Amino acid sequence: MPGEHGWGLAGRKLDTLPLYGSERLKEQPDTSVVVGEGEKAADALLDAGFCALGTVTGASGTPKPEALEVLRGRRVILWPDNDGIGMKHMERIAKALQGVASEVRVFRWLHAREKEDAADHPALKAGFADEAEDLREALEASPVWNPGALLSEAGENREVGVMLSDVEPEEVRWLWEGRIPLGKLTLIDGDPGCGKSAMTTDLAARVSVGRPFPDGTPCEAGGVVLLNAEDGLADTIRPRLDAAGADLSRVLALATIPVGDTERLVSIPEDLRFIEDGINRIGAKLVVVDPIMAFLSGEHDAHKDQDVRRALAPLAKLAEKTGASVCVVRHLNKTAGGNPLYRGGGSIGIVGAARSALLLAKHPEDERRRVLASLKSNLAAPAPSLVFTLEESAGGSVRIEWKGDTTLDATALLASPLDDDERREMMTLRDAVSELLNENGGEWESTPQELFDKLTEADCGVLPERPDELTKALKKTARTGTAFTVSRGWRKDDNGKSKRVLRLRRSNPSNGVVGVDGVDGVDQPDNANNTSNTDNDVSDPTGGVVKESDALSNGHRSPEREEVMTGA
Structure with missing residues (x-):
């Protein structure tokens, strides 16, 4: 509190006292505020024309919220002393300023010796305007505060990771036992025209009404979100769902989102919030992305492993968060033979991100039949392969007719003749x-x-x-x-x-x-x-x-x- 003797304790604890220089802050309402440790550092900055404050608690203390209130809505740059205790001091202040300051940045003087602070910086000691301006630019370009960064530099032993003793074990939950897990990514590979979209439509219809899956395993009814970039809603998707007996009130089409007077395809991972909104809207248990390449962000190269994983990891997190099964559909490449895991288009990271992968291919002995085989199964033993045919419904649309299981596996299916x-x-x-x-x-x-x-x-x-x-x-x-x-x-x-x-x-x-x-x-x-x-x-x-x-x-x-x- 100001008085004839300036700022003093007046019976108050140090951590409740105002920051040094607070009385001058109103004079520069739109300027970034540099906060140093102690009066000496603050004076060096003030003398060079900076808007600056100094802490008065010492490095072991932390200003109380009432002392930091003067920084509400301000852009703050913290300048810690170059020692462990000084960095911890500013780390605590940065945390306390969250929700108070509009932005918190941290300046690191890379050439400082042990324990040096702002008062020791050559640009402030020399008094040359051009050097002070270079320092001002460096301060403004400081990185935004990242929790724990200063503690890491200070050598603080932080608690990182998760102790498995604190993790409660859970059983894998299934949408379709052994094939499509809940809360995970499932990949469905197949050539164009082999019936991938027709099959996923059949599965969507089953989920919407709770009808058992083709192998007889039970299915719990729930909503379905369809992201389909290739088929028309009115002439293809709706008729197929009708033919499959779907409850259309539980099926949401979400291929595009509005942009002004037009619309664009959903982009993964940028538009995951829209997919989450769709899941929440109808209580979805199944999300189908068909095909994944159409919805993959243009910022991510489908043939680069890192790009693919950075795009699909948030999608997998969304599946885990909502508990929905997310099935992504992918076309096969033209490479014949070899390991079936490498036959999908794009990076191997796509099948790597999935916890279950299925292959849909033509039956090698019957052009009319299709086989759904396990390609990868991280969470259970591979499920038996199933056979189905593509039939014409009374309304003229395609419907699926399941024919039972087969011993044909993914390797056998992809080893079949190509012509x-x-x-x-x-x-x-x-x-x-x-x-x-x-x-x-x-x-x-x-x-x-x-x-x-x-x-x-x-x-x-x-x-x-x-x-x-x-x-x-x-x-x-x-x-x-x-x-x-x-x-x-x-x-x-x-x-x-x-x-x-x-x-x-x-x-x-x-x-x-x-x-x-x-x-x-x-x-x-x-x-x-x-x-x-x-x-x-x-x-x-x-x-x-x-x-x-x-x-x-x-x-x-x-x-x-x-x-x-x-x-x-």
């Missing part, structure tokens, strides 16, 4: 082998040359030129089809000489046998049995003995052979 000629050749070979198996009780064993001769005799017009090429073609057909299995082994002839043989067996889709990629690990001749019996006994870890066909379905692998199994 119609190759597909026809594979189907012709499949039909010829199927007929041979039907004529021989469902099984056939012979050397590759004997099988080649048998199929040549049957006038199979698509045979390769050599028996070894036939073996490769059979393996590929078995991997991508459903008709038969192929294995290799050894058999001793009447003279005791071992011969390599091929064993073909008609598939039994109901036996649960799952195929194994590759047949390279075949037995050596020394281990060959003088028998063509393929039901070799293998050990069961439970203590019993099981047949090989049962062992394969239970996850065992026969030492006698490796199976290449088709789908069901």
Whole structure:
């Protein structure tokens, strides 16, 4: 309080006293205020023409709110002494000014020696106007205060991270058990025109009314938000939802947002607040973004891992915050073969950000059928693949008809022929082998040359030129089809000489046998049995003995052979 002796204690505690120089602050209402530690620092700044205040509590104290009220609505620049206690002092003041000052910045004099402050700065000591102006520019360009930054420089041991002992464990919650988790990102990959949008529309309809999912698992009813950049609302999306029996009062279309007299596509992650508003509006349990590339911000390169993760991380956070399942749809690239995880367009970071990924592809043996297979599953064992067809509804729109499960997996689906000629050749070979198996009780064993001769005799017009090429073609057909299995082994002839043989067996889709990629690990001749019996006994870890066909379905692998199994 001012008096004949200036500012003094007058029986008040130091932390309640006004900041040094407060009485002059009204003279410069629109100027940034530099706050230093102590009167000496403040005087050096005031003498150079700066609007400045000094703390009077000492570095160990912190001014009370009533002392800081003079800075309400002002732009404040804190100048800490260059020591640990000085930085902690200003860190506490910065926190106290949140909600009081319009902005808080922190100036760091990079060349200061230990314990130096504003009074020691050369620009203030020299008294040259140009140097003081350079300092003024540096002060104005200081970074906005970031909580903890000064403590980090001061060597303060801050509590960072989260102790797992403080985390309450939670079970994974599912929209669709094993396939689409709640509160997470799910990716759906597939070629254009294979039925991705039709399938997600079917799922949306099920969620809107609480109808069980195609595999019979229950579905809790909830709202659905659709971000679809490719289909018309009136001529495509609405008719498909009608055909699927959706409750339209629970489905919200949100592909665009208004901008003045026009509109634009929603941009991720910039417009997540609009998606959150949509989720809250209808209590959504499912959000479909179709396709993700159409809604990805122009500031993020879909082919750069860091850009993709920076865009999708906030989307994943939104899913976690709202508890909704967010399904993003993506087209496949044109690269044939290889790991299915790398077949999606754009960066690998897209599938990396998803906790579950599904692949939708054409059935390799039936152009009318589609297969939904697990591509990646971080939260549960991969779910069985499902088959469906695209049918025409009474109103002329597309509807989904589910046909049950299949053993075709993502690798098998993407290994299928890429063109119609190759597909026809594979189907012709499949039909010829199927007929041979039907004529021989469902099984056939012979050397590759004997099988080649048998199929040549049957006038199979698509045979390769050599028996070894036939073996490769059979393996590929078995991997991508459903008709038969192929294995290799050894058999001793009447003279005791071992011969390599091929064993073909008609598939039994109901036996649960799952195929194994590759047949390279075949037995050596020394281990060959003088028998063509393929039901070799293998050990069961439970203590019993099981047949090989049962062992394969239970996850065992026969030492006698490796199976290449088709789908069901």
